[in-house]
Structures are given as C-alpha cells and as structure tokens.
Amino acid sequence: xxxxxxxxxxxxxxxxxxxxxxxxxxxxxxxxxxxxxxxxxxxxxxxxxxxxxxxxxxxxxxxxxxxxxxxxxxxxxxxxxxxxxxxxxxxxxxxxxxxxxxxxxxxxxxxxxxxxxxxxxxxxxxxxxxxxxxxxxxxxxxxxxxxxxxxxxxxxxxxxxxxxxxxxxxxxxxxxxxxxxxxxxxxxxxxxxxxxxxxxxxxxxxxx
Numbered sequence: 497x498x499x500x501x502x503x504x505x506x507x508x509x510x511x512x513x514x515x516x517x518x519x520x521x522x523x524x525x526x527x528x529x530x531x532x533x534x535x536x537x538x539x540x541x542x543x544x545x546x547x548x549x550x551x552x553x554x555x556x557x558x559x560x561x562x563x564x565x566x567x568x569x570x571x572x573x574x575x576x577x578x579x580x581x582x583x584x585x586x587x588x589x590x591x592x593x594x595x596x597x598x599x600x601x602x603x604x605x606x607x608x609x610x611x612x613x614x615x616x617x618x619x620x621x622x623x624x625x626x627x628x629x630x631x632x633x634x635x636x637x638x639x640x641x642x643x644x645x646x647x648x649x650x651x652x653x654x655x656x657x658x659x660x661x662x663x664x665x666x667x668x669x670x671x672x673x674x675x676x677x678x679x680x681x682x683x684x685x686x687x688x689x690x691x692x693x694x695x696x697x698x699x700x701x702x703x704x
Contacts, residue, residue: 503550503551503554503555504547504550504628504653506628506653507547507550507551507652507653507656509657510653510654510656510657510660511551511554511555511656513656513657513660513661513664514562514656514657514659514660514663515527516660517562517659517660517663517664518560518663520664520667521563521663521666521667523563523663523671524559525557525559525560525561526557526558526559526560527555527556527557527558527560528556528558528573529553529554529555529556530552530553530556530573530574530575531574532553534574534575535549535552535553535574538552538574538577538578541578541586541592542577542578542581542585542586542606542622543604543606543622544606544620544622545620545622545625545629545630545631545652546629546630547628547629547630547651547652547653548608548620548630548631548652551652551656552574556573556574557571557572557573558573559573561612562659562662562663563663563666563671564662564663564665564666564669564682564686565666565669565670565678565679565681565682565683566662566679566682566683566686566703567611567613567662567703568611568612568613569609569610569611569612569618569659570609570610570611570612571608571609572607572608572609572610577606577607577608578590580607581606581607584597584601584605584607584617584619585601585602585603585604585605585606585607599641599642599643600642600643600644601643602621602623604621604622604623605619605620605621605622605634605645606619606620606622607619608620608633608652611635614637614638615638615639616635616636616637616638617635617636617638618633618634618635618648618655619633619634619635619636619645620632620633620652621633621634621645626651628651628653630651630652630653631651631652632647632648632649632650632651633647633648633649633651633652633654633655634646634647634648635648635702646700646701646702647696647697647700647702648697648700648702648703649694649697650694650696650697654693654694654697657693657694658690658693658694658697658703661686661689661690661693662686662703665682665685665686665689666682669682683703683704684704686703686704687703687704690703690704
C-alpha cells in the first residue's frame with residue numbers, strides 16, 4: 497500500500513548493517529522517518545522507485561555521513577531531496593527536464609548522496625528499474641565538461657550494503673589526516689568484500 501513502509505529483507509539487512517557500523521565505530525548518525533505525504537510528493541515529482549521510498553519512510557538519513565580512507569558519503573534526507581535536484585534533474589524553477597542537459601545530465605538521474613571529499617554526486621538512475629522496485633546507483637566526476645556516470649552499486653540496497661562494508665573495513669584506520677598508503681591498502685582490501693555482494697560494482701572500479 498502506498499505510504500506504508502514495508503521494507504524487504506535485503507534493504508532491511510543492509511540498513512541494519514549500516515547502523516551497526518556507525519555504532520561499532522563510535523560515529524554519530526541520526527536516522528528518522530520521513531512523512532508519507534512528503535515521500536508521495538517526491539515520488540510524483542522525481543519518480544522515486546519503491547525501494548528508495550521505503551528507505552526514506554523507515555530510515556530517513558537525517559544526519560548520516562560515512563567515513564573511510566578512500567571516501568566519505570553523506571546521504572540526503574527526504575527534506576533536502578527536491579532542492580538538491582535543482583540544476584540537475586530539475587530546472588532552477590523546479591520543473592523536470594524534458595531532455596538531457598547540455599552537459600549530459602539526464603532527467604532520470606536523482607541525486608541521493610554526495611561525496612564530502614570531492615563533492616561528486618551519487619544518484620539513482622530511475623530509467624533502469626529492476627524487479628524489486630530498485631535502481632542502480634552511479635556517480636560522476638563534478639567540474640568536467642560532460643557528466644560521465646560510473647556504476648557504484650547495482651541497486652540502492654546494495655549501495656547501502658557497500659557503505660556499511662566500507663565503514664566496517666575502516667576500523668583501525670585514522671578518521672582524519674588519511675595517509676595515501678592507507679587509502680591504497682584500504683581500496684585493495686575493499687574490493688573482495690564488495691565482490692561478495694556486487695561483482696559489477698567492483699568491475700566498474702569506483703570503490704577500488
């Protein structure tokens with residue numbers, strides 16, 4: 497039923513792993529529950545897939561930023577989702593794009609997170625839904641002449657799982673002043689962990 501959050505097991509397990517990874521690292525993270533009317537409005541405006549809507553309804557990331565030697569990812573809360581699409585999937589006045597932008601951004605790309613190290617967006621491609629009501633997650637380098645997407649996870653549920661894996665893997669590494677050797681060691685060890693869940697994401701090379 498629309499507006500009622502029934503999170504499936506894959507997403508529920510990934511979210512639980514992410515929450516546990518913050519607890520085990522002693523890093524503060526705040527989750528909540530998005531208002532159902534707000535999520536329905538976002539669905540209508542941005543064509544949000546079912547699984548991502550369920551995530552917001554049950555686990556809205558109010559203040560959630562992962563930390564690893566190679567990347568920090570801040571998930572967007574429901575309250576900021578629409579404004580974060582301005583200049584991307586939405587025009588400056590909030591209207592949906594009717595064609596790809598001049599630099600290649602598509603109307604079906606919905607930003608759900610940002611790298612706080614590089615400023616690059618992480619986004620769903622809602623043109624590629626799967627049977628589970630989910631979509632793959634991509635990133636692209638900002639500040640370039642054209643947006644060139646690179647796969648980060650084959651679904652949003654797997655994206656959450658990969659973030660949790662990274663947080664767990666980062667135990668024992670410094671949280672600040674990361675050494676380039678630490679980053680290399682981390683990336684090399686991270687790949688095999690991701691491969692257990694999402695071989696396509698490892699092949700794409702973003703995390704490794």
